[in-house]
Structure formats: C-alpha cells, structure tokens
Amino acid sequence: MSLKKIIILLLALLLLPFTIKVNGQDHGRNMSLFTDVKAHKVGDILTVLIYEQASASNQVQTKTEKTSQHGTETGPGQGELGFIPLFKFNSDSKNTFDGKGQNTRNGSLRAKMSVTVVEVRSNGDLVIEGSRTIGISGDKESLNLNGVVRQRDIAPDNSIPSYLIADAQISYTGKGTANTGARPGIITRVLNWIF
Secondary structure (H helix, E strand, O other): OOHHHHHHHHHHHHHHHHHOEEOOEEOHHHHOOOOOOOOOOOOOEEEEEEEEEEEEEEEEEEEEEEEEEEEEEOOOOOHHHOOOOOOEEEEEEEEEEEEEEEEEEEEEEEEEEEEEEEEEOOOOOEEEEEEEEEEEOOEEEEEEEEEEEOHHHOOOOOEEEHHHOEEEEEEEEEEOHHHHHHOOOHHHHHHHHHO
C-alpha cells in the first residue's frame, strides 16, 4: 500500500467521529478525539460529587434582676386618735431570672452519584435530577438530588461538585429495621410533644 493511501486512510479515520450521525443527532462532540465528553443536552448523564457539610451554633443568655423595698411607719395617734396603736409596715421583694440556651448542630454528607439532564434552559443551564437507592439486609437508603448546573462549571471528566449546583435539593433517607430501631417509641414521642 502506498504512503498516499495510508495518509488518506488515517485522515478518514480521524474525521470519522465528526461525520457520524445517529437518529438524526450529531454525536461528533461526544465522540471527538480532541474534546472532553461533557453533558450538554437532555438525556445526558452527569456525575455529582456530593461534599456537603453544615454547622450551626446558637447561644442565648438572659439575666434579669429586680429588687424593690417598701416601708411605712407611723406613731401613736394624737388627740382624739390616741387610741390607735403604733402601725408599722415593711416589704421587701426580689426577683431574679437567669436563663441560658445553646443549640449546636452539625451535619455531613459525602457521596458520588450520577444524575440525568432533564431540561436545557434558554441560557444553556442544565436542569438535573437523579436518585440512588441502596438495599442492605432489608434496609433501604435513598439519595435524591435535583438542581441547576452551569455548563462551564462541569469538569473535563464530566463531574461537578455539589456546592456548584444552584437550587440544589439533596435528601438522604432510610427505611428499615436499623432506621426504625433508632427512632424513639410512640409513647416517648407523645410525651416529648406534650412537654
């Protein structure tokens, strides 16, 4: 085979990804040898790296003190009122309140999951949704995520950290014996609700 034929064959193989069309859509971007594969249209899959850590602390202290004293004193009556005995009245009142409250809350969630692009907005932002359910010994752990992603925030490996997702809603729930065993009983919950 001549050198000219080999060069033409190599050029044809290099340009092949740009010319393939499947179902009327151009998949050249996804198959290019020179660009990264990134989610950009409805149905594409994107990997989300969930690194969420929340910490909140609230401390309240109230201290009040009130003291009051009253006194009345009188001597014997004079004149025709001499029969009135000595009258004396004293009153002391003290009210003290010292209240303290503290609330500390910490939460952390680390996971990696894939989501699907469900809508492309007019400005190019991607609306994503995804869920992941894991079953272990009869227990089910579910992770749900949805939000909005800017295409320029997507890394070359088609992943994005969760803190770059706008309007993110991330929920992690569990069902099963382990989750039920960790919950207080119904009587304890009723008493906590009352008091």
